[in-house]
Amino acid sequence: MPLPNRFLTSALVRNEGDLFLFDCGEGTQVALKKAGVRWKSISAILISHTHADHVTGLPGMLMLSSQVERQEPLYLIGPPRLKDFFDSMRRSLEMYLNYEVIVQELRNPEQPQVVYENDRLLIKSFPLRHTRVCVGYTLEEKQRPGIFYPEKAQSLGIPMGPLWNRLQHGQSIQTPEGATVHPSQVLGPARRGRKFAFVTDTAPTDGIVEAVAGADLLLCEGMFLRENEADAVEKKHLMGCQAGEIARKAGVSQMGLIHYSPRNTERDLKILLQETQSVFEQAFLARDGQFIQLPNIEEAS
Numbered sequence: 001m002p003l004p005n006r007f008l009t010s011a012l013v014r015n016e017g018d019l020f021l022f023d024c025g026e027g028t029q030v031a032l033k034k035a036g037v038r039w040k041s042i043s044a045i046l047i048s049h050t051h052a053d054h055v056t057g058l059p060g061m062l063m064l065s066s067q068v069e070r071q072e073p074l075y076l077i078g079p080p081r082l083k084d085f086f087d088s089m090r091r092s093l094e095m096y097l098n099y100e101v102i103v104q105e106l107r108n109p110e111q112p113q114v115v116y117e118n119d120r121l122l123i124k125s126f127p128l129r130h131t132r133v134c135v136g137y138t139l140e141e142k143q144r145p146g147i148f149y150p151e152k153a154q155s156l157g158i159p160m161g162p163l164w165n166r167l168q169h170g171q172s173i174q175t176p177e178g179a180t181v182h183p184s185q186v187l188g189p190a191r192r193g194r195k196f197a198f199v200t201d202t203a204p205t206d207g208i209v210e211a212v213a214g215a216d217l218l219l220c221e222g223m224f225l226r227e228n229e230a231d232a233v234e235k236k237h238l239m240g241c242q243a244g245e246i247a248r249k250a251g252v253s254q255m256g257l258i259h260y261s262p263r264n265t266e267r268d269l270k271i272l273l274q275e276t277q278s279v280f281e282q283a284f285l286a287r288d289g290q291f292i293q294l295p296n297i298e299e300a301s
Contacts, residue, residue, distance in 0.1 A: 047078030141193020244279030256286035
């Protein structure tokens, strides 16, 4: 349930000016307004499952965006029944939309699959195990060209300007003297991109560790304390210590706990974090409005 200092589940990823929203719980548009996010920059909304606490922010969000100029379509991606929800919501509310919404249901949510791709990144879904069909997501940048070494280009007689740019983008060029130069002659090794993972509403299940492996940031539900194990099993949710075990096995860099039970007081949350950090030290409690920057690998080092 929403609390005075906490809206329902949602996470926003910004990458090179594009925005991707993961889940859209009640209060999401208020949180985005506080963060100064421009709605029309959102390329896709990715829904984990159709339980109310993960989708009730959609009506207001979609109608809000009709008040701004938007040329590009909005992708609404998620498991089966998402289109039914969207269609009935639009019909019942007589919702006016001045832009195209492309609803993309996962045909086989039990199988990992690519659900969105552009020239820079891939978003993949993978199955979770909850009381309703539910999926997690990863957003991963494609490999980037290696570091460009100007001194190597100069030594090969390539003048600064457009030819440098073409080499940096992986294209072979010819020098003014007619010699062919390949990118590998002036670039370092290709660099891996950053990886974000989003896991909520699930019991422990095979496949999560493999899907989120190596993530620079994992946002993972840690709904219950160890003492509430029976509730976790019954409701198909994770305890914080189980989330920590996933993060440890997957070798992620850091993990933010989300979707913790509203029954937990601040004292309980401290215990939840302690139980999680006893398994995975780089865990923290994610909070509303928190901003986490993921530097490129070479910048982080």
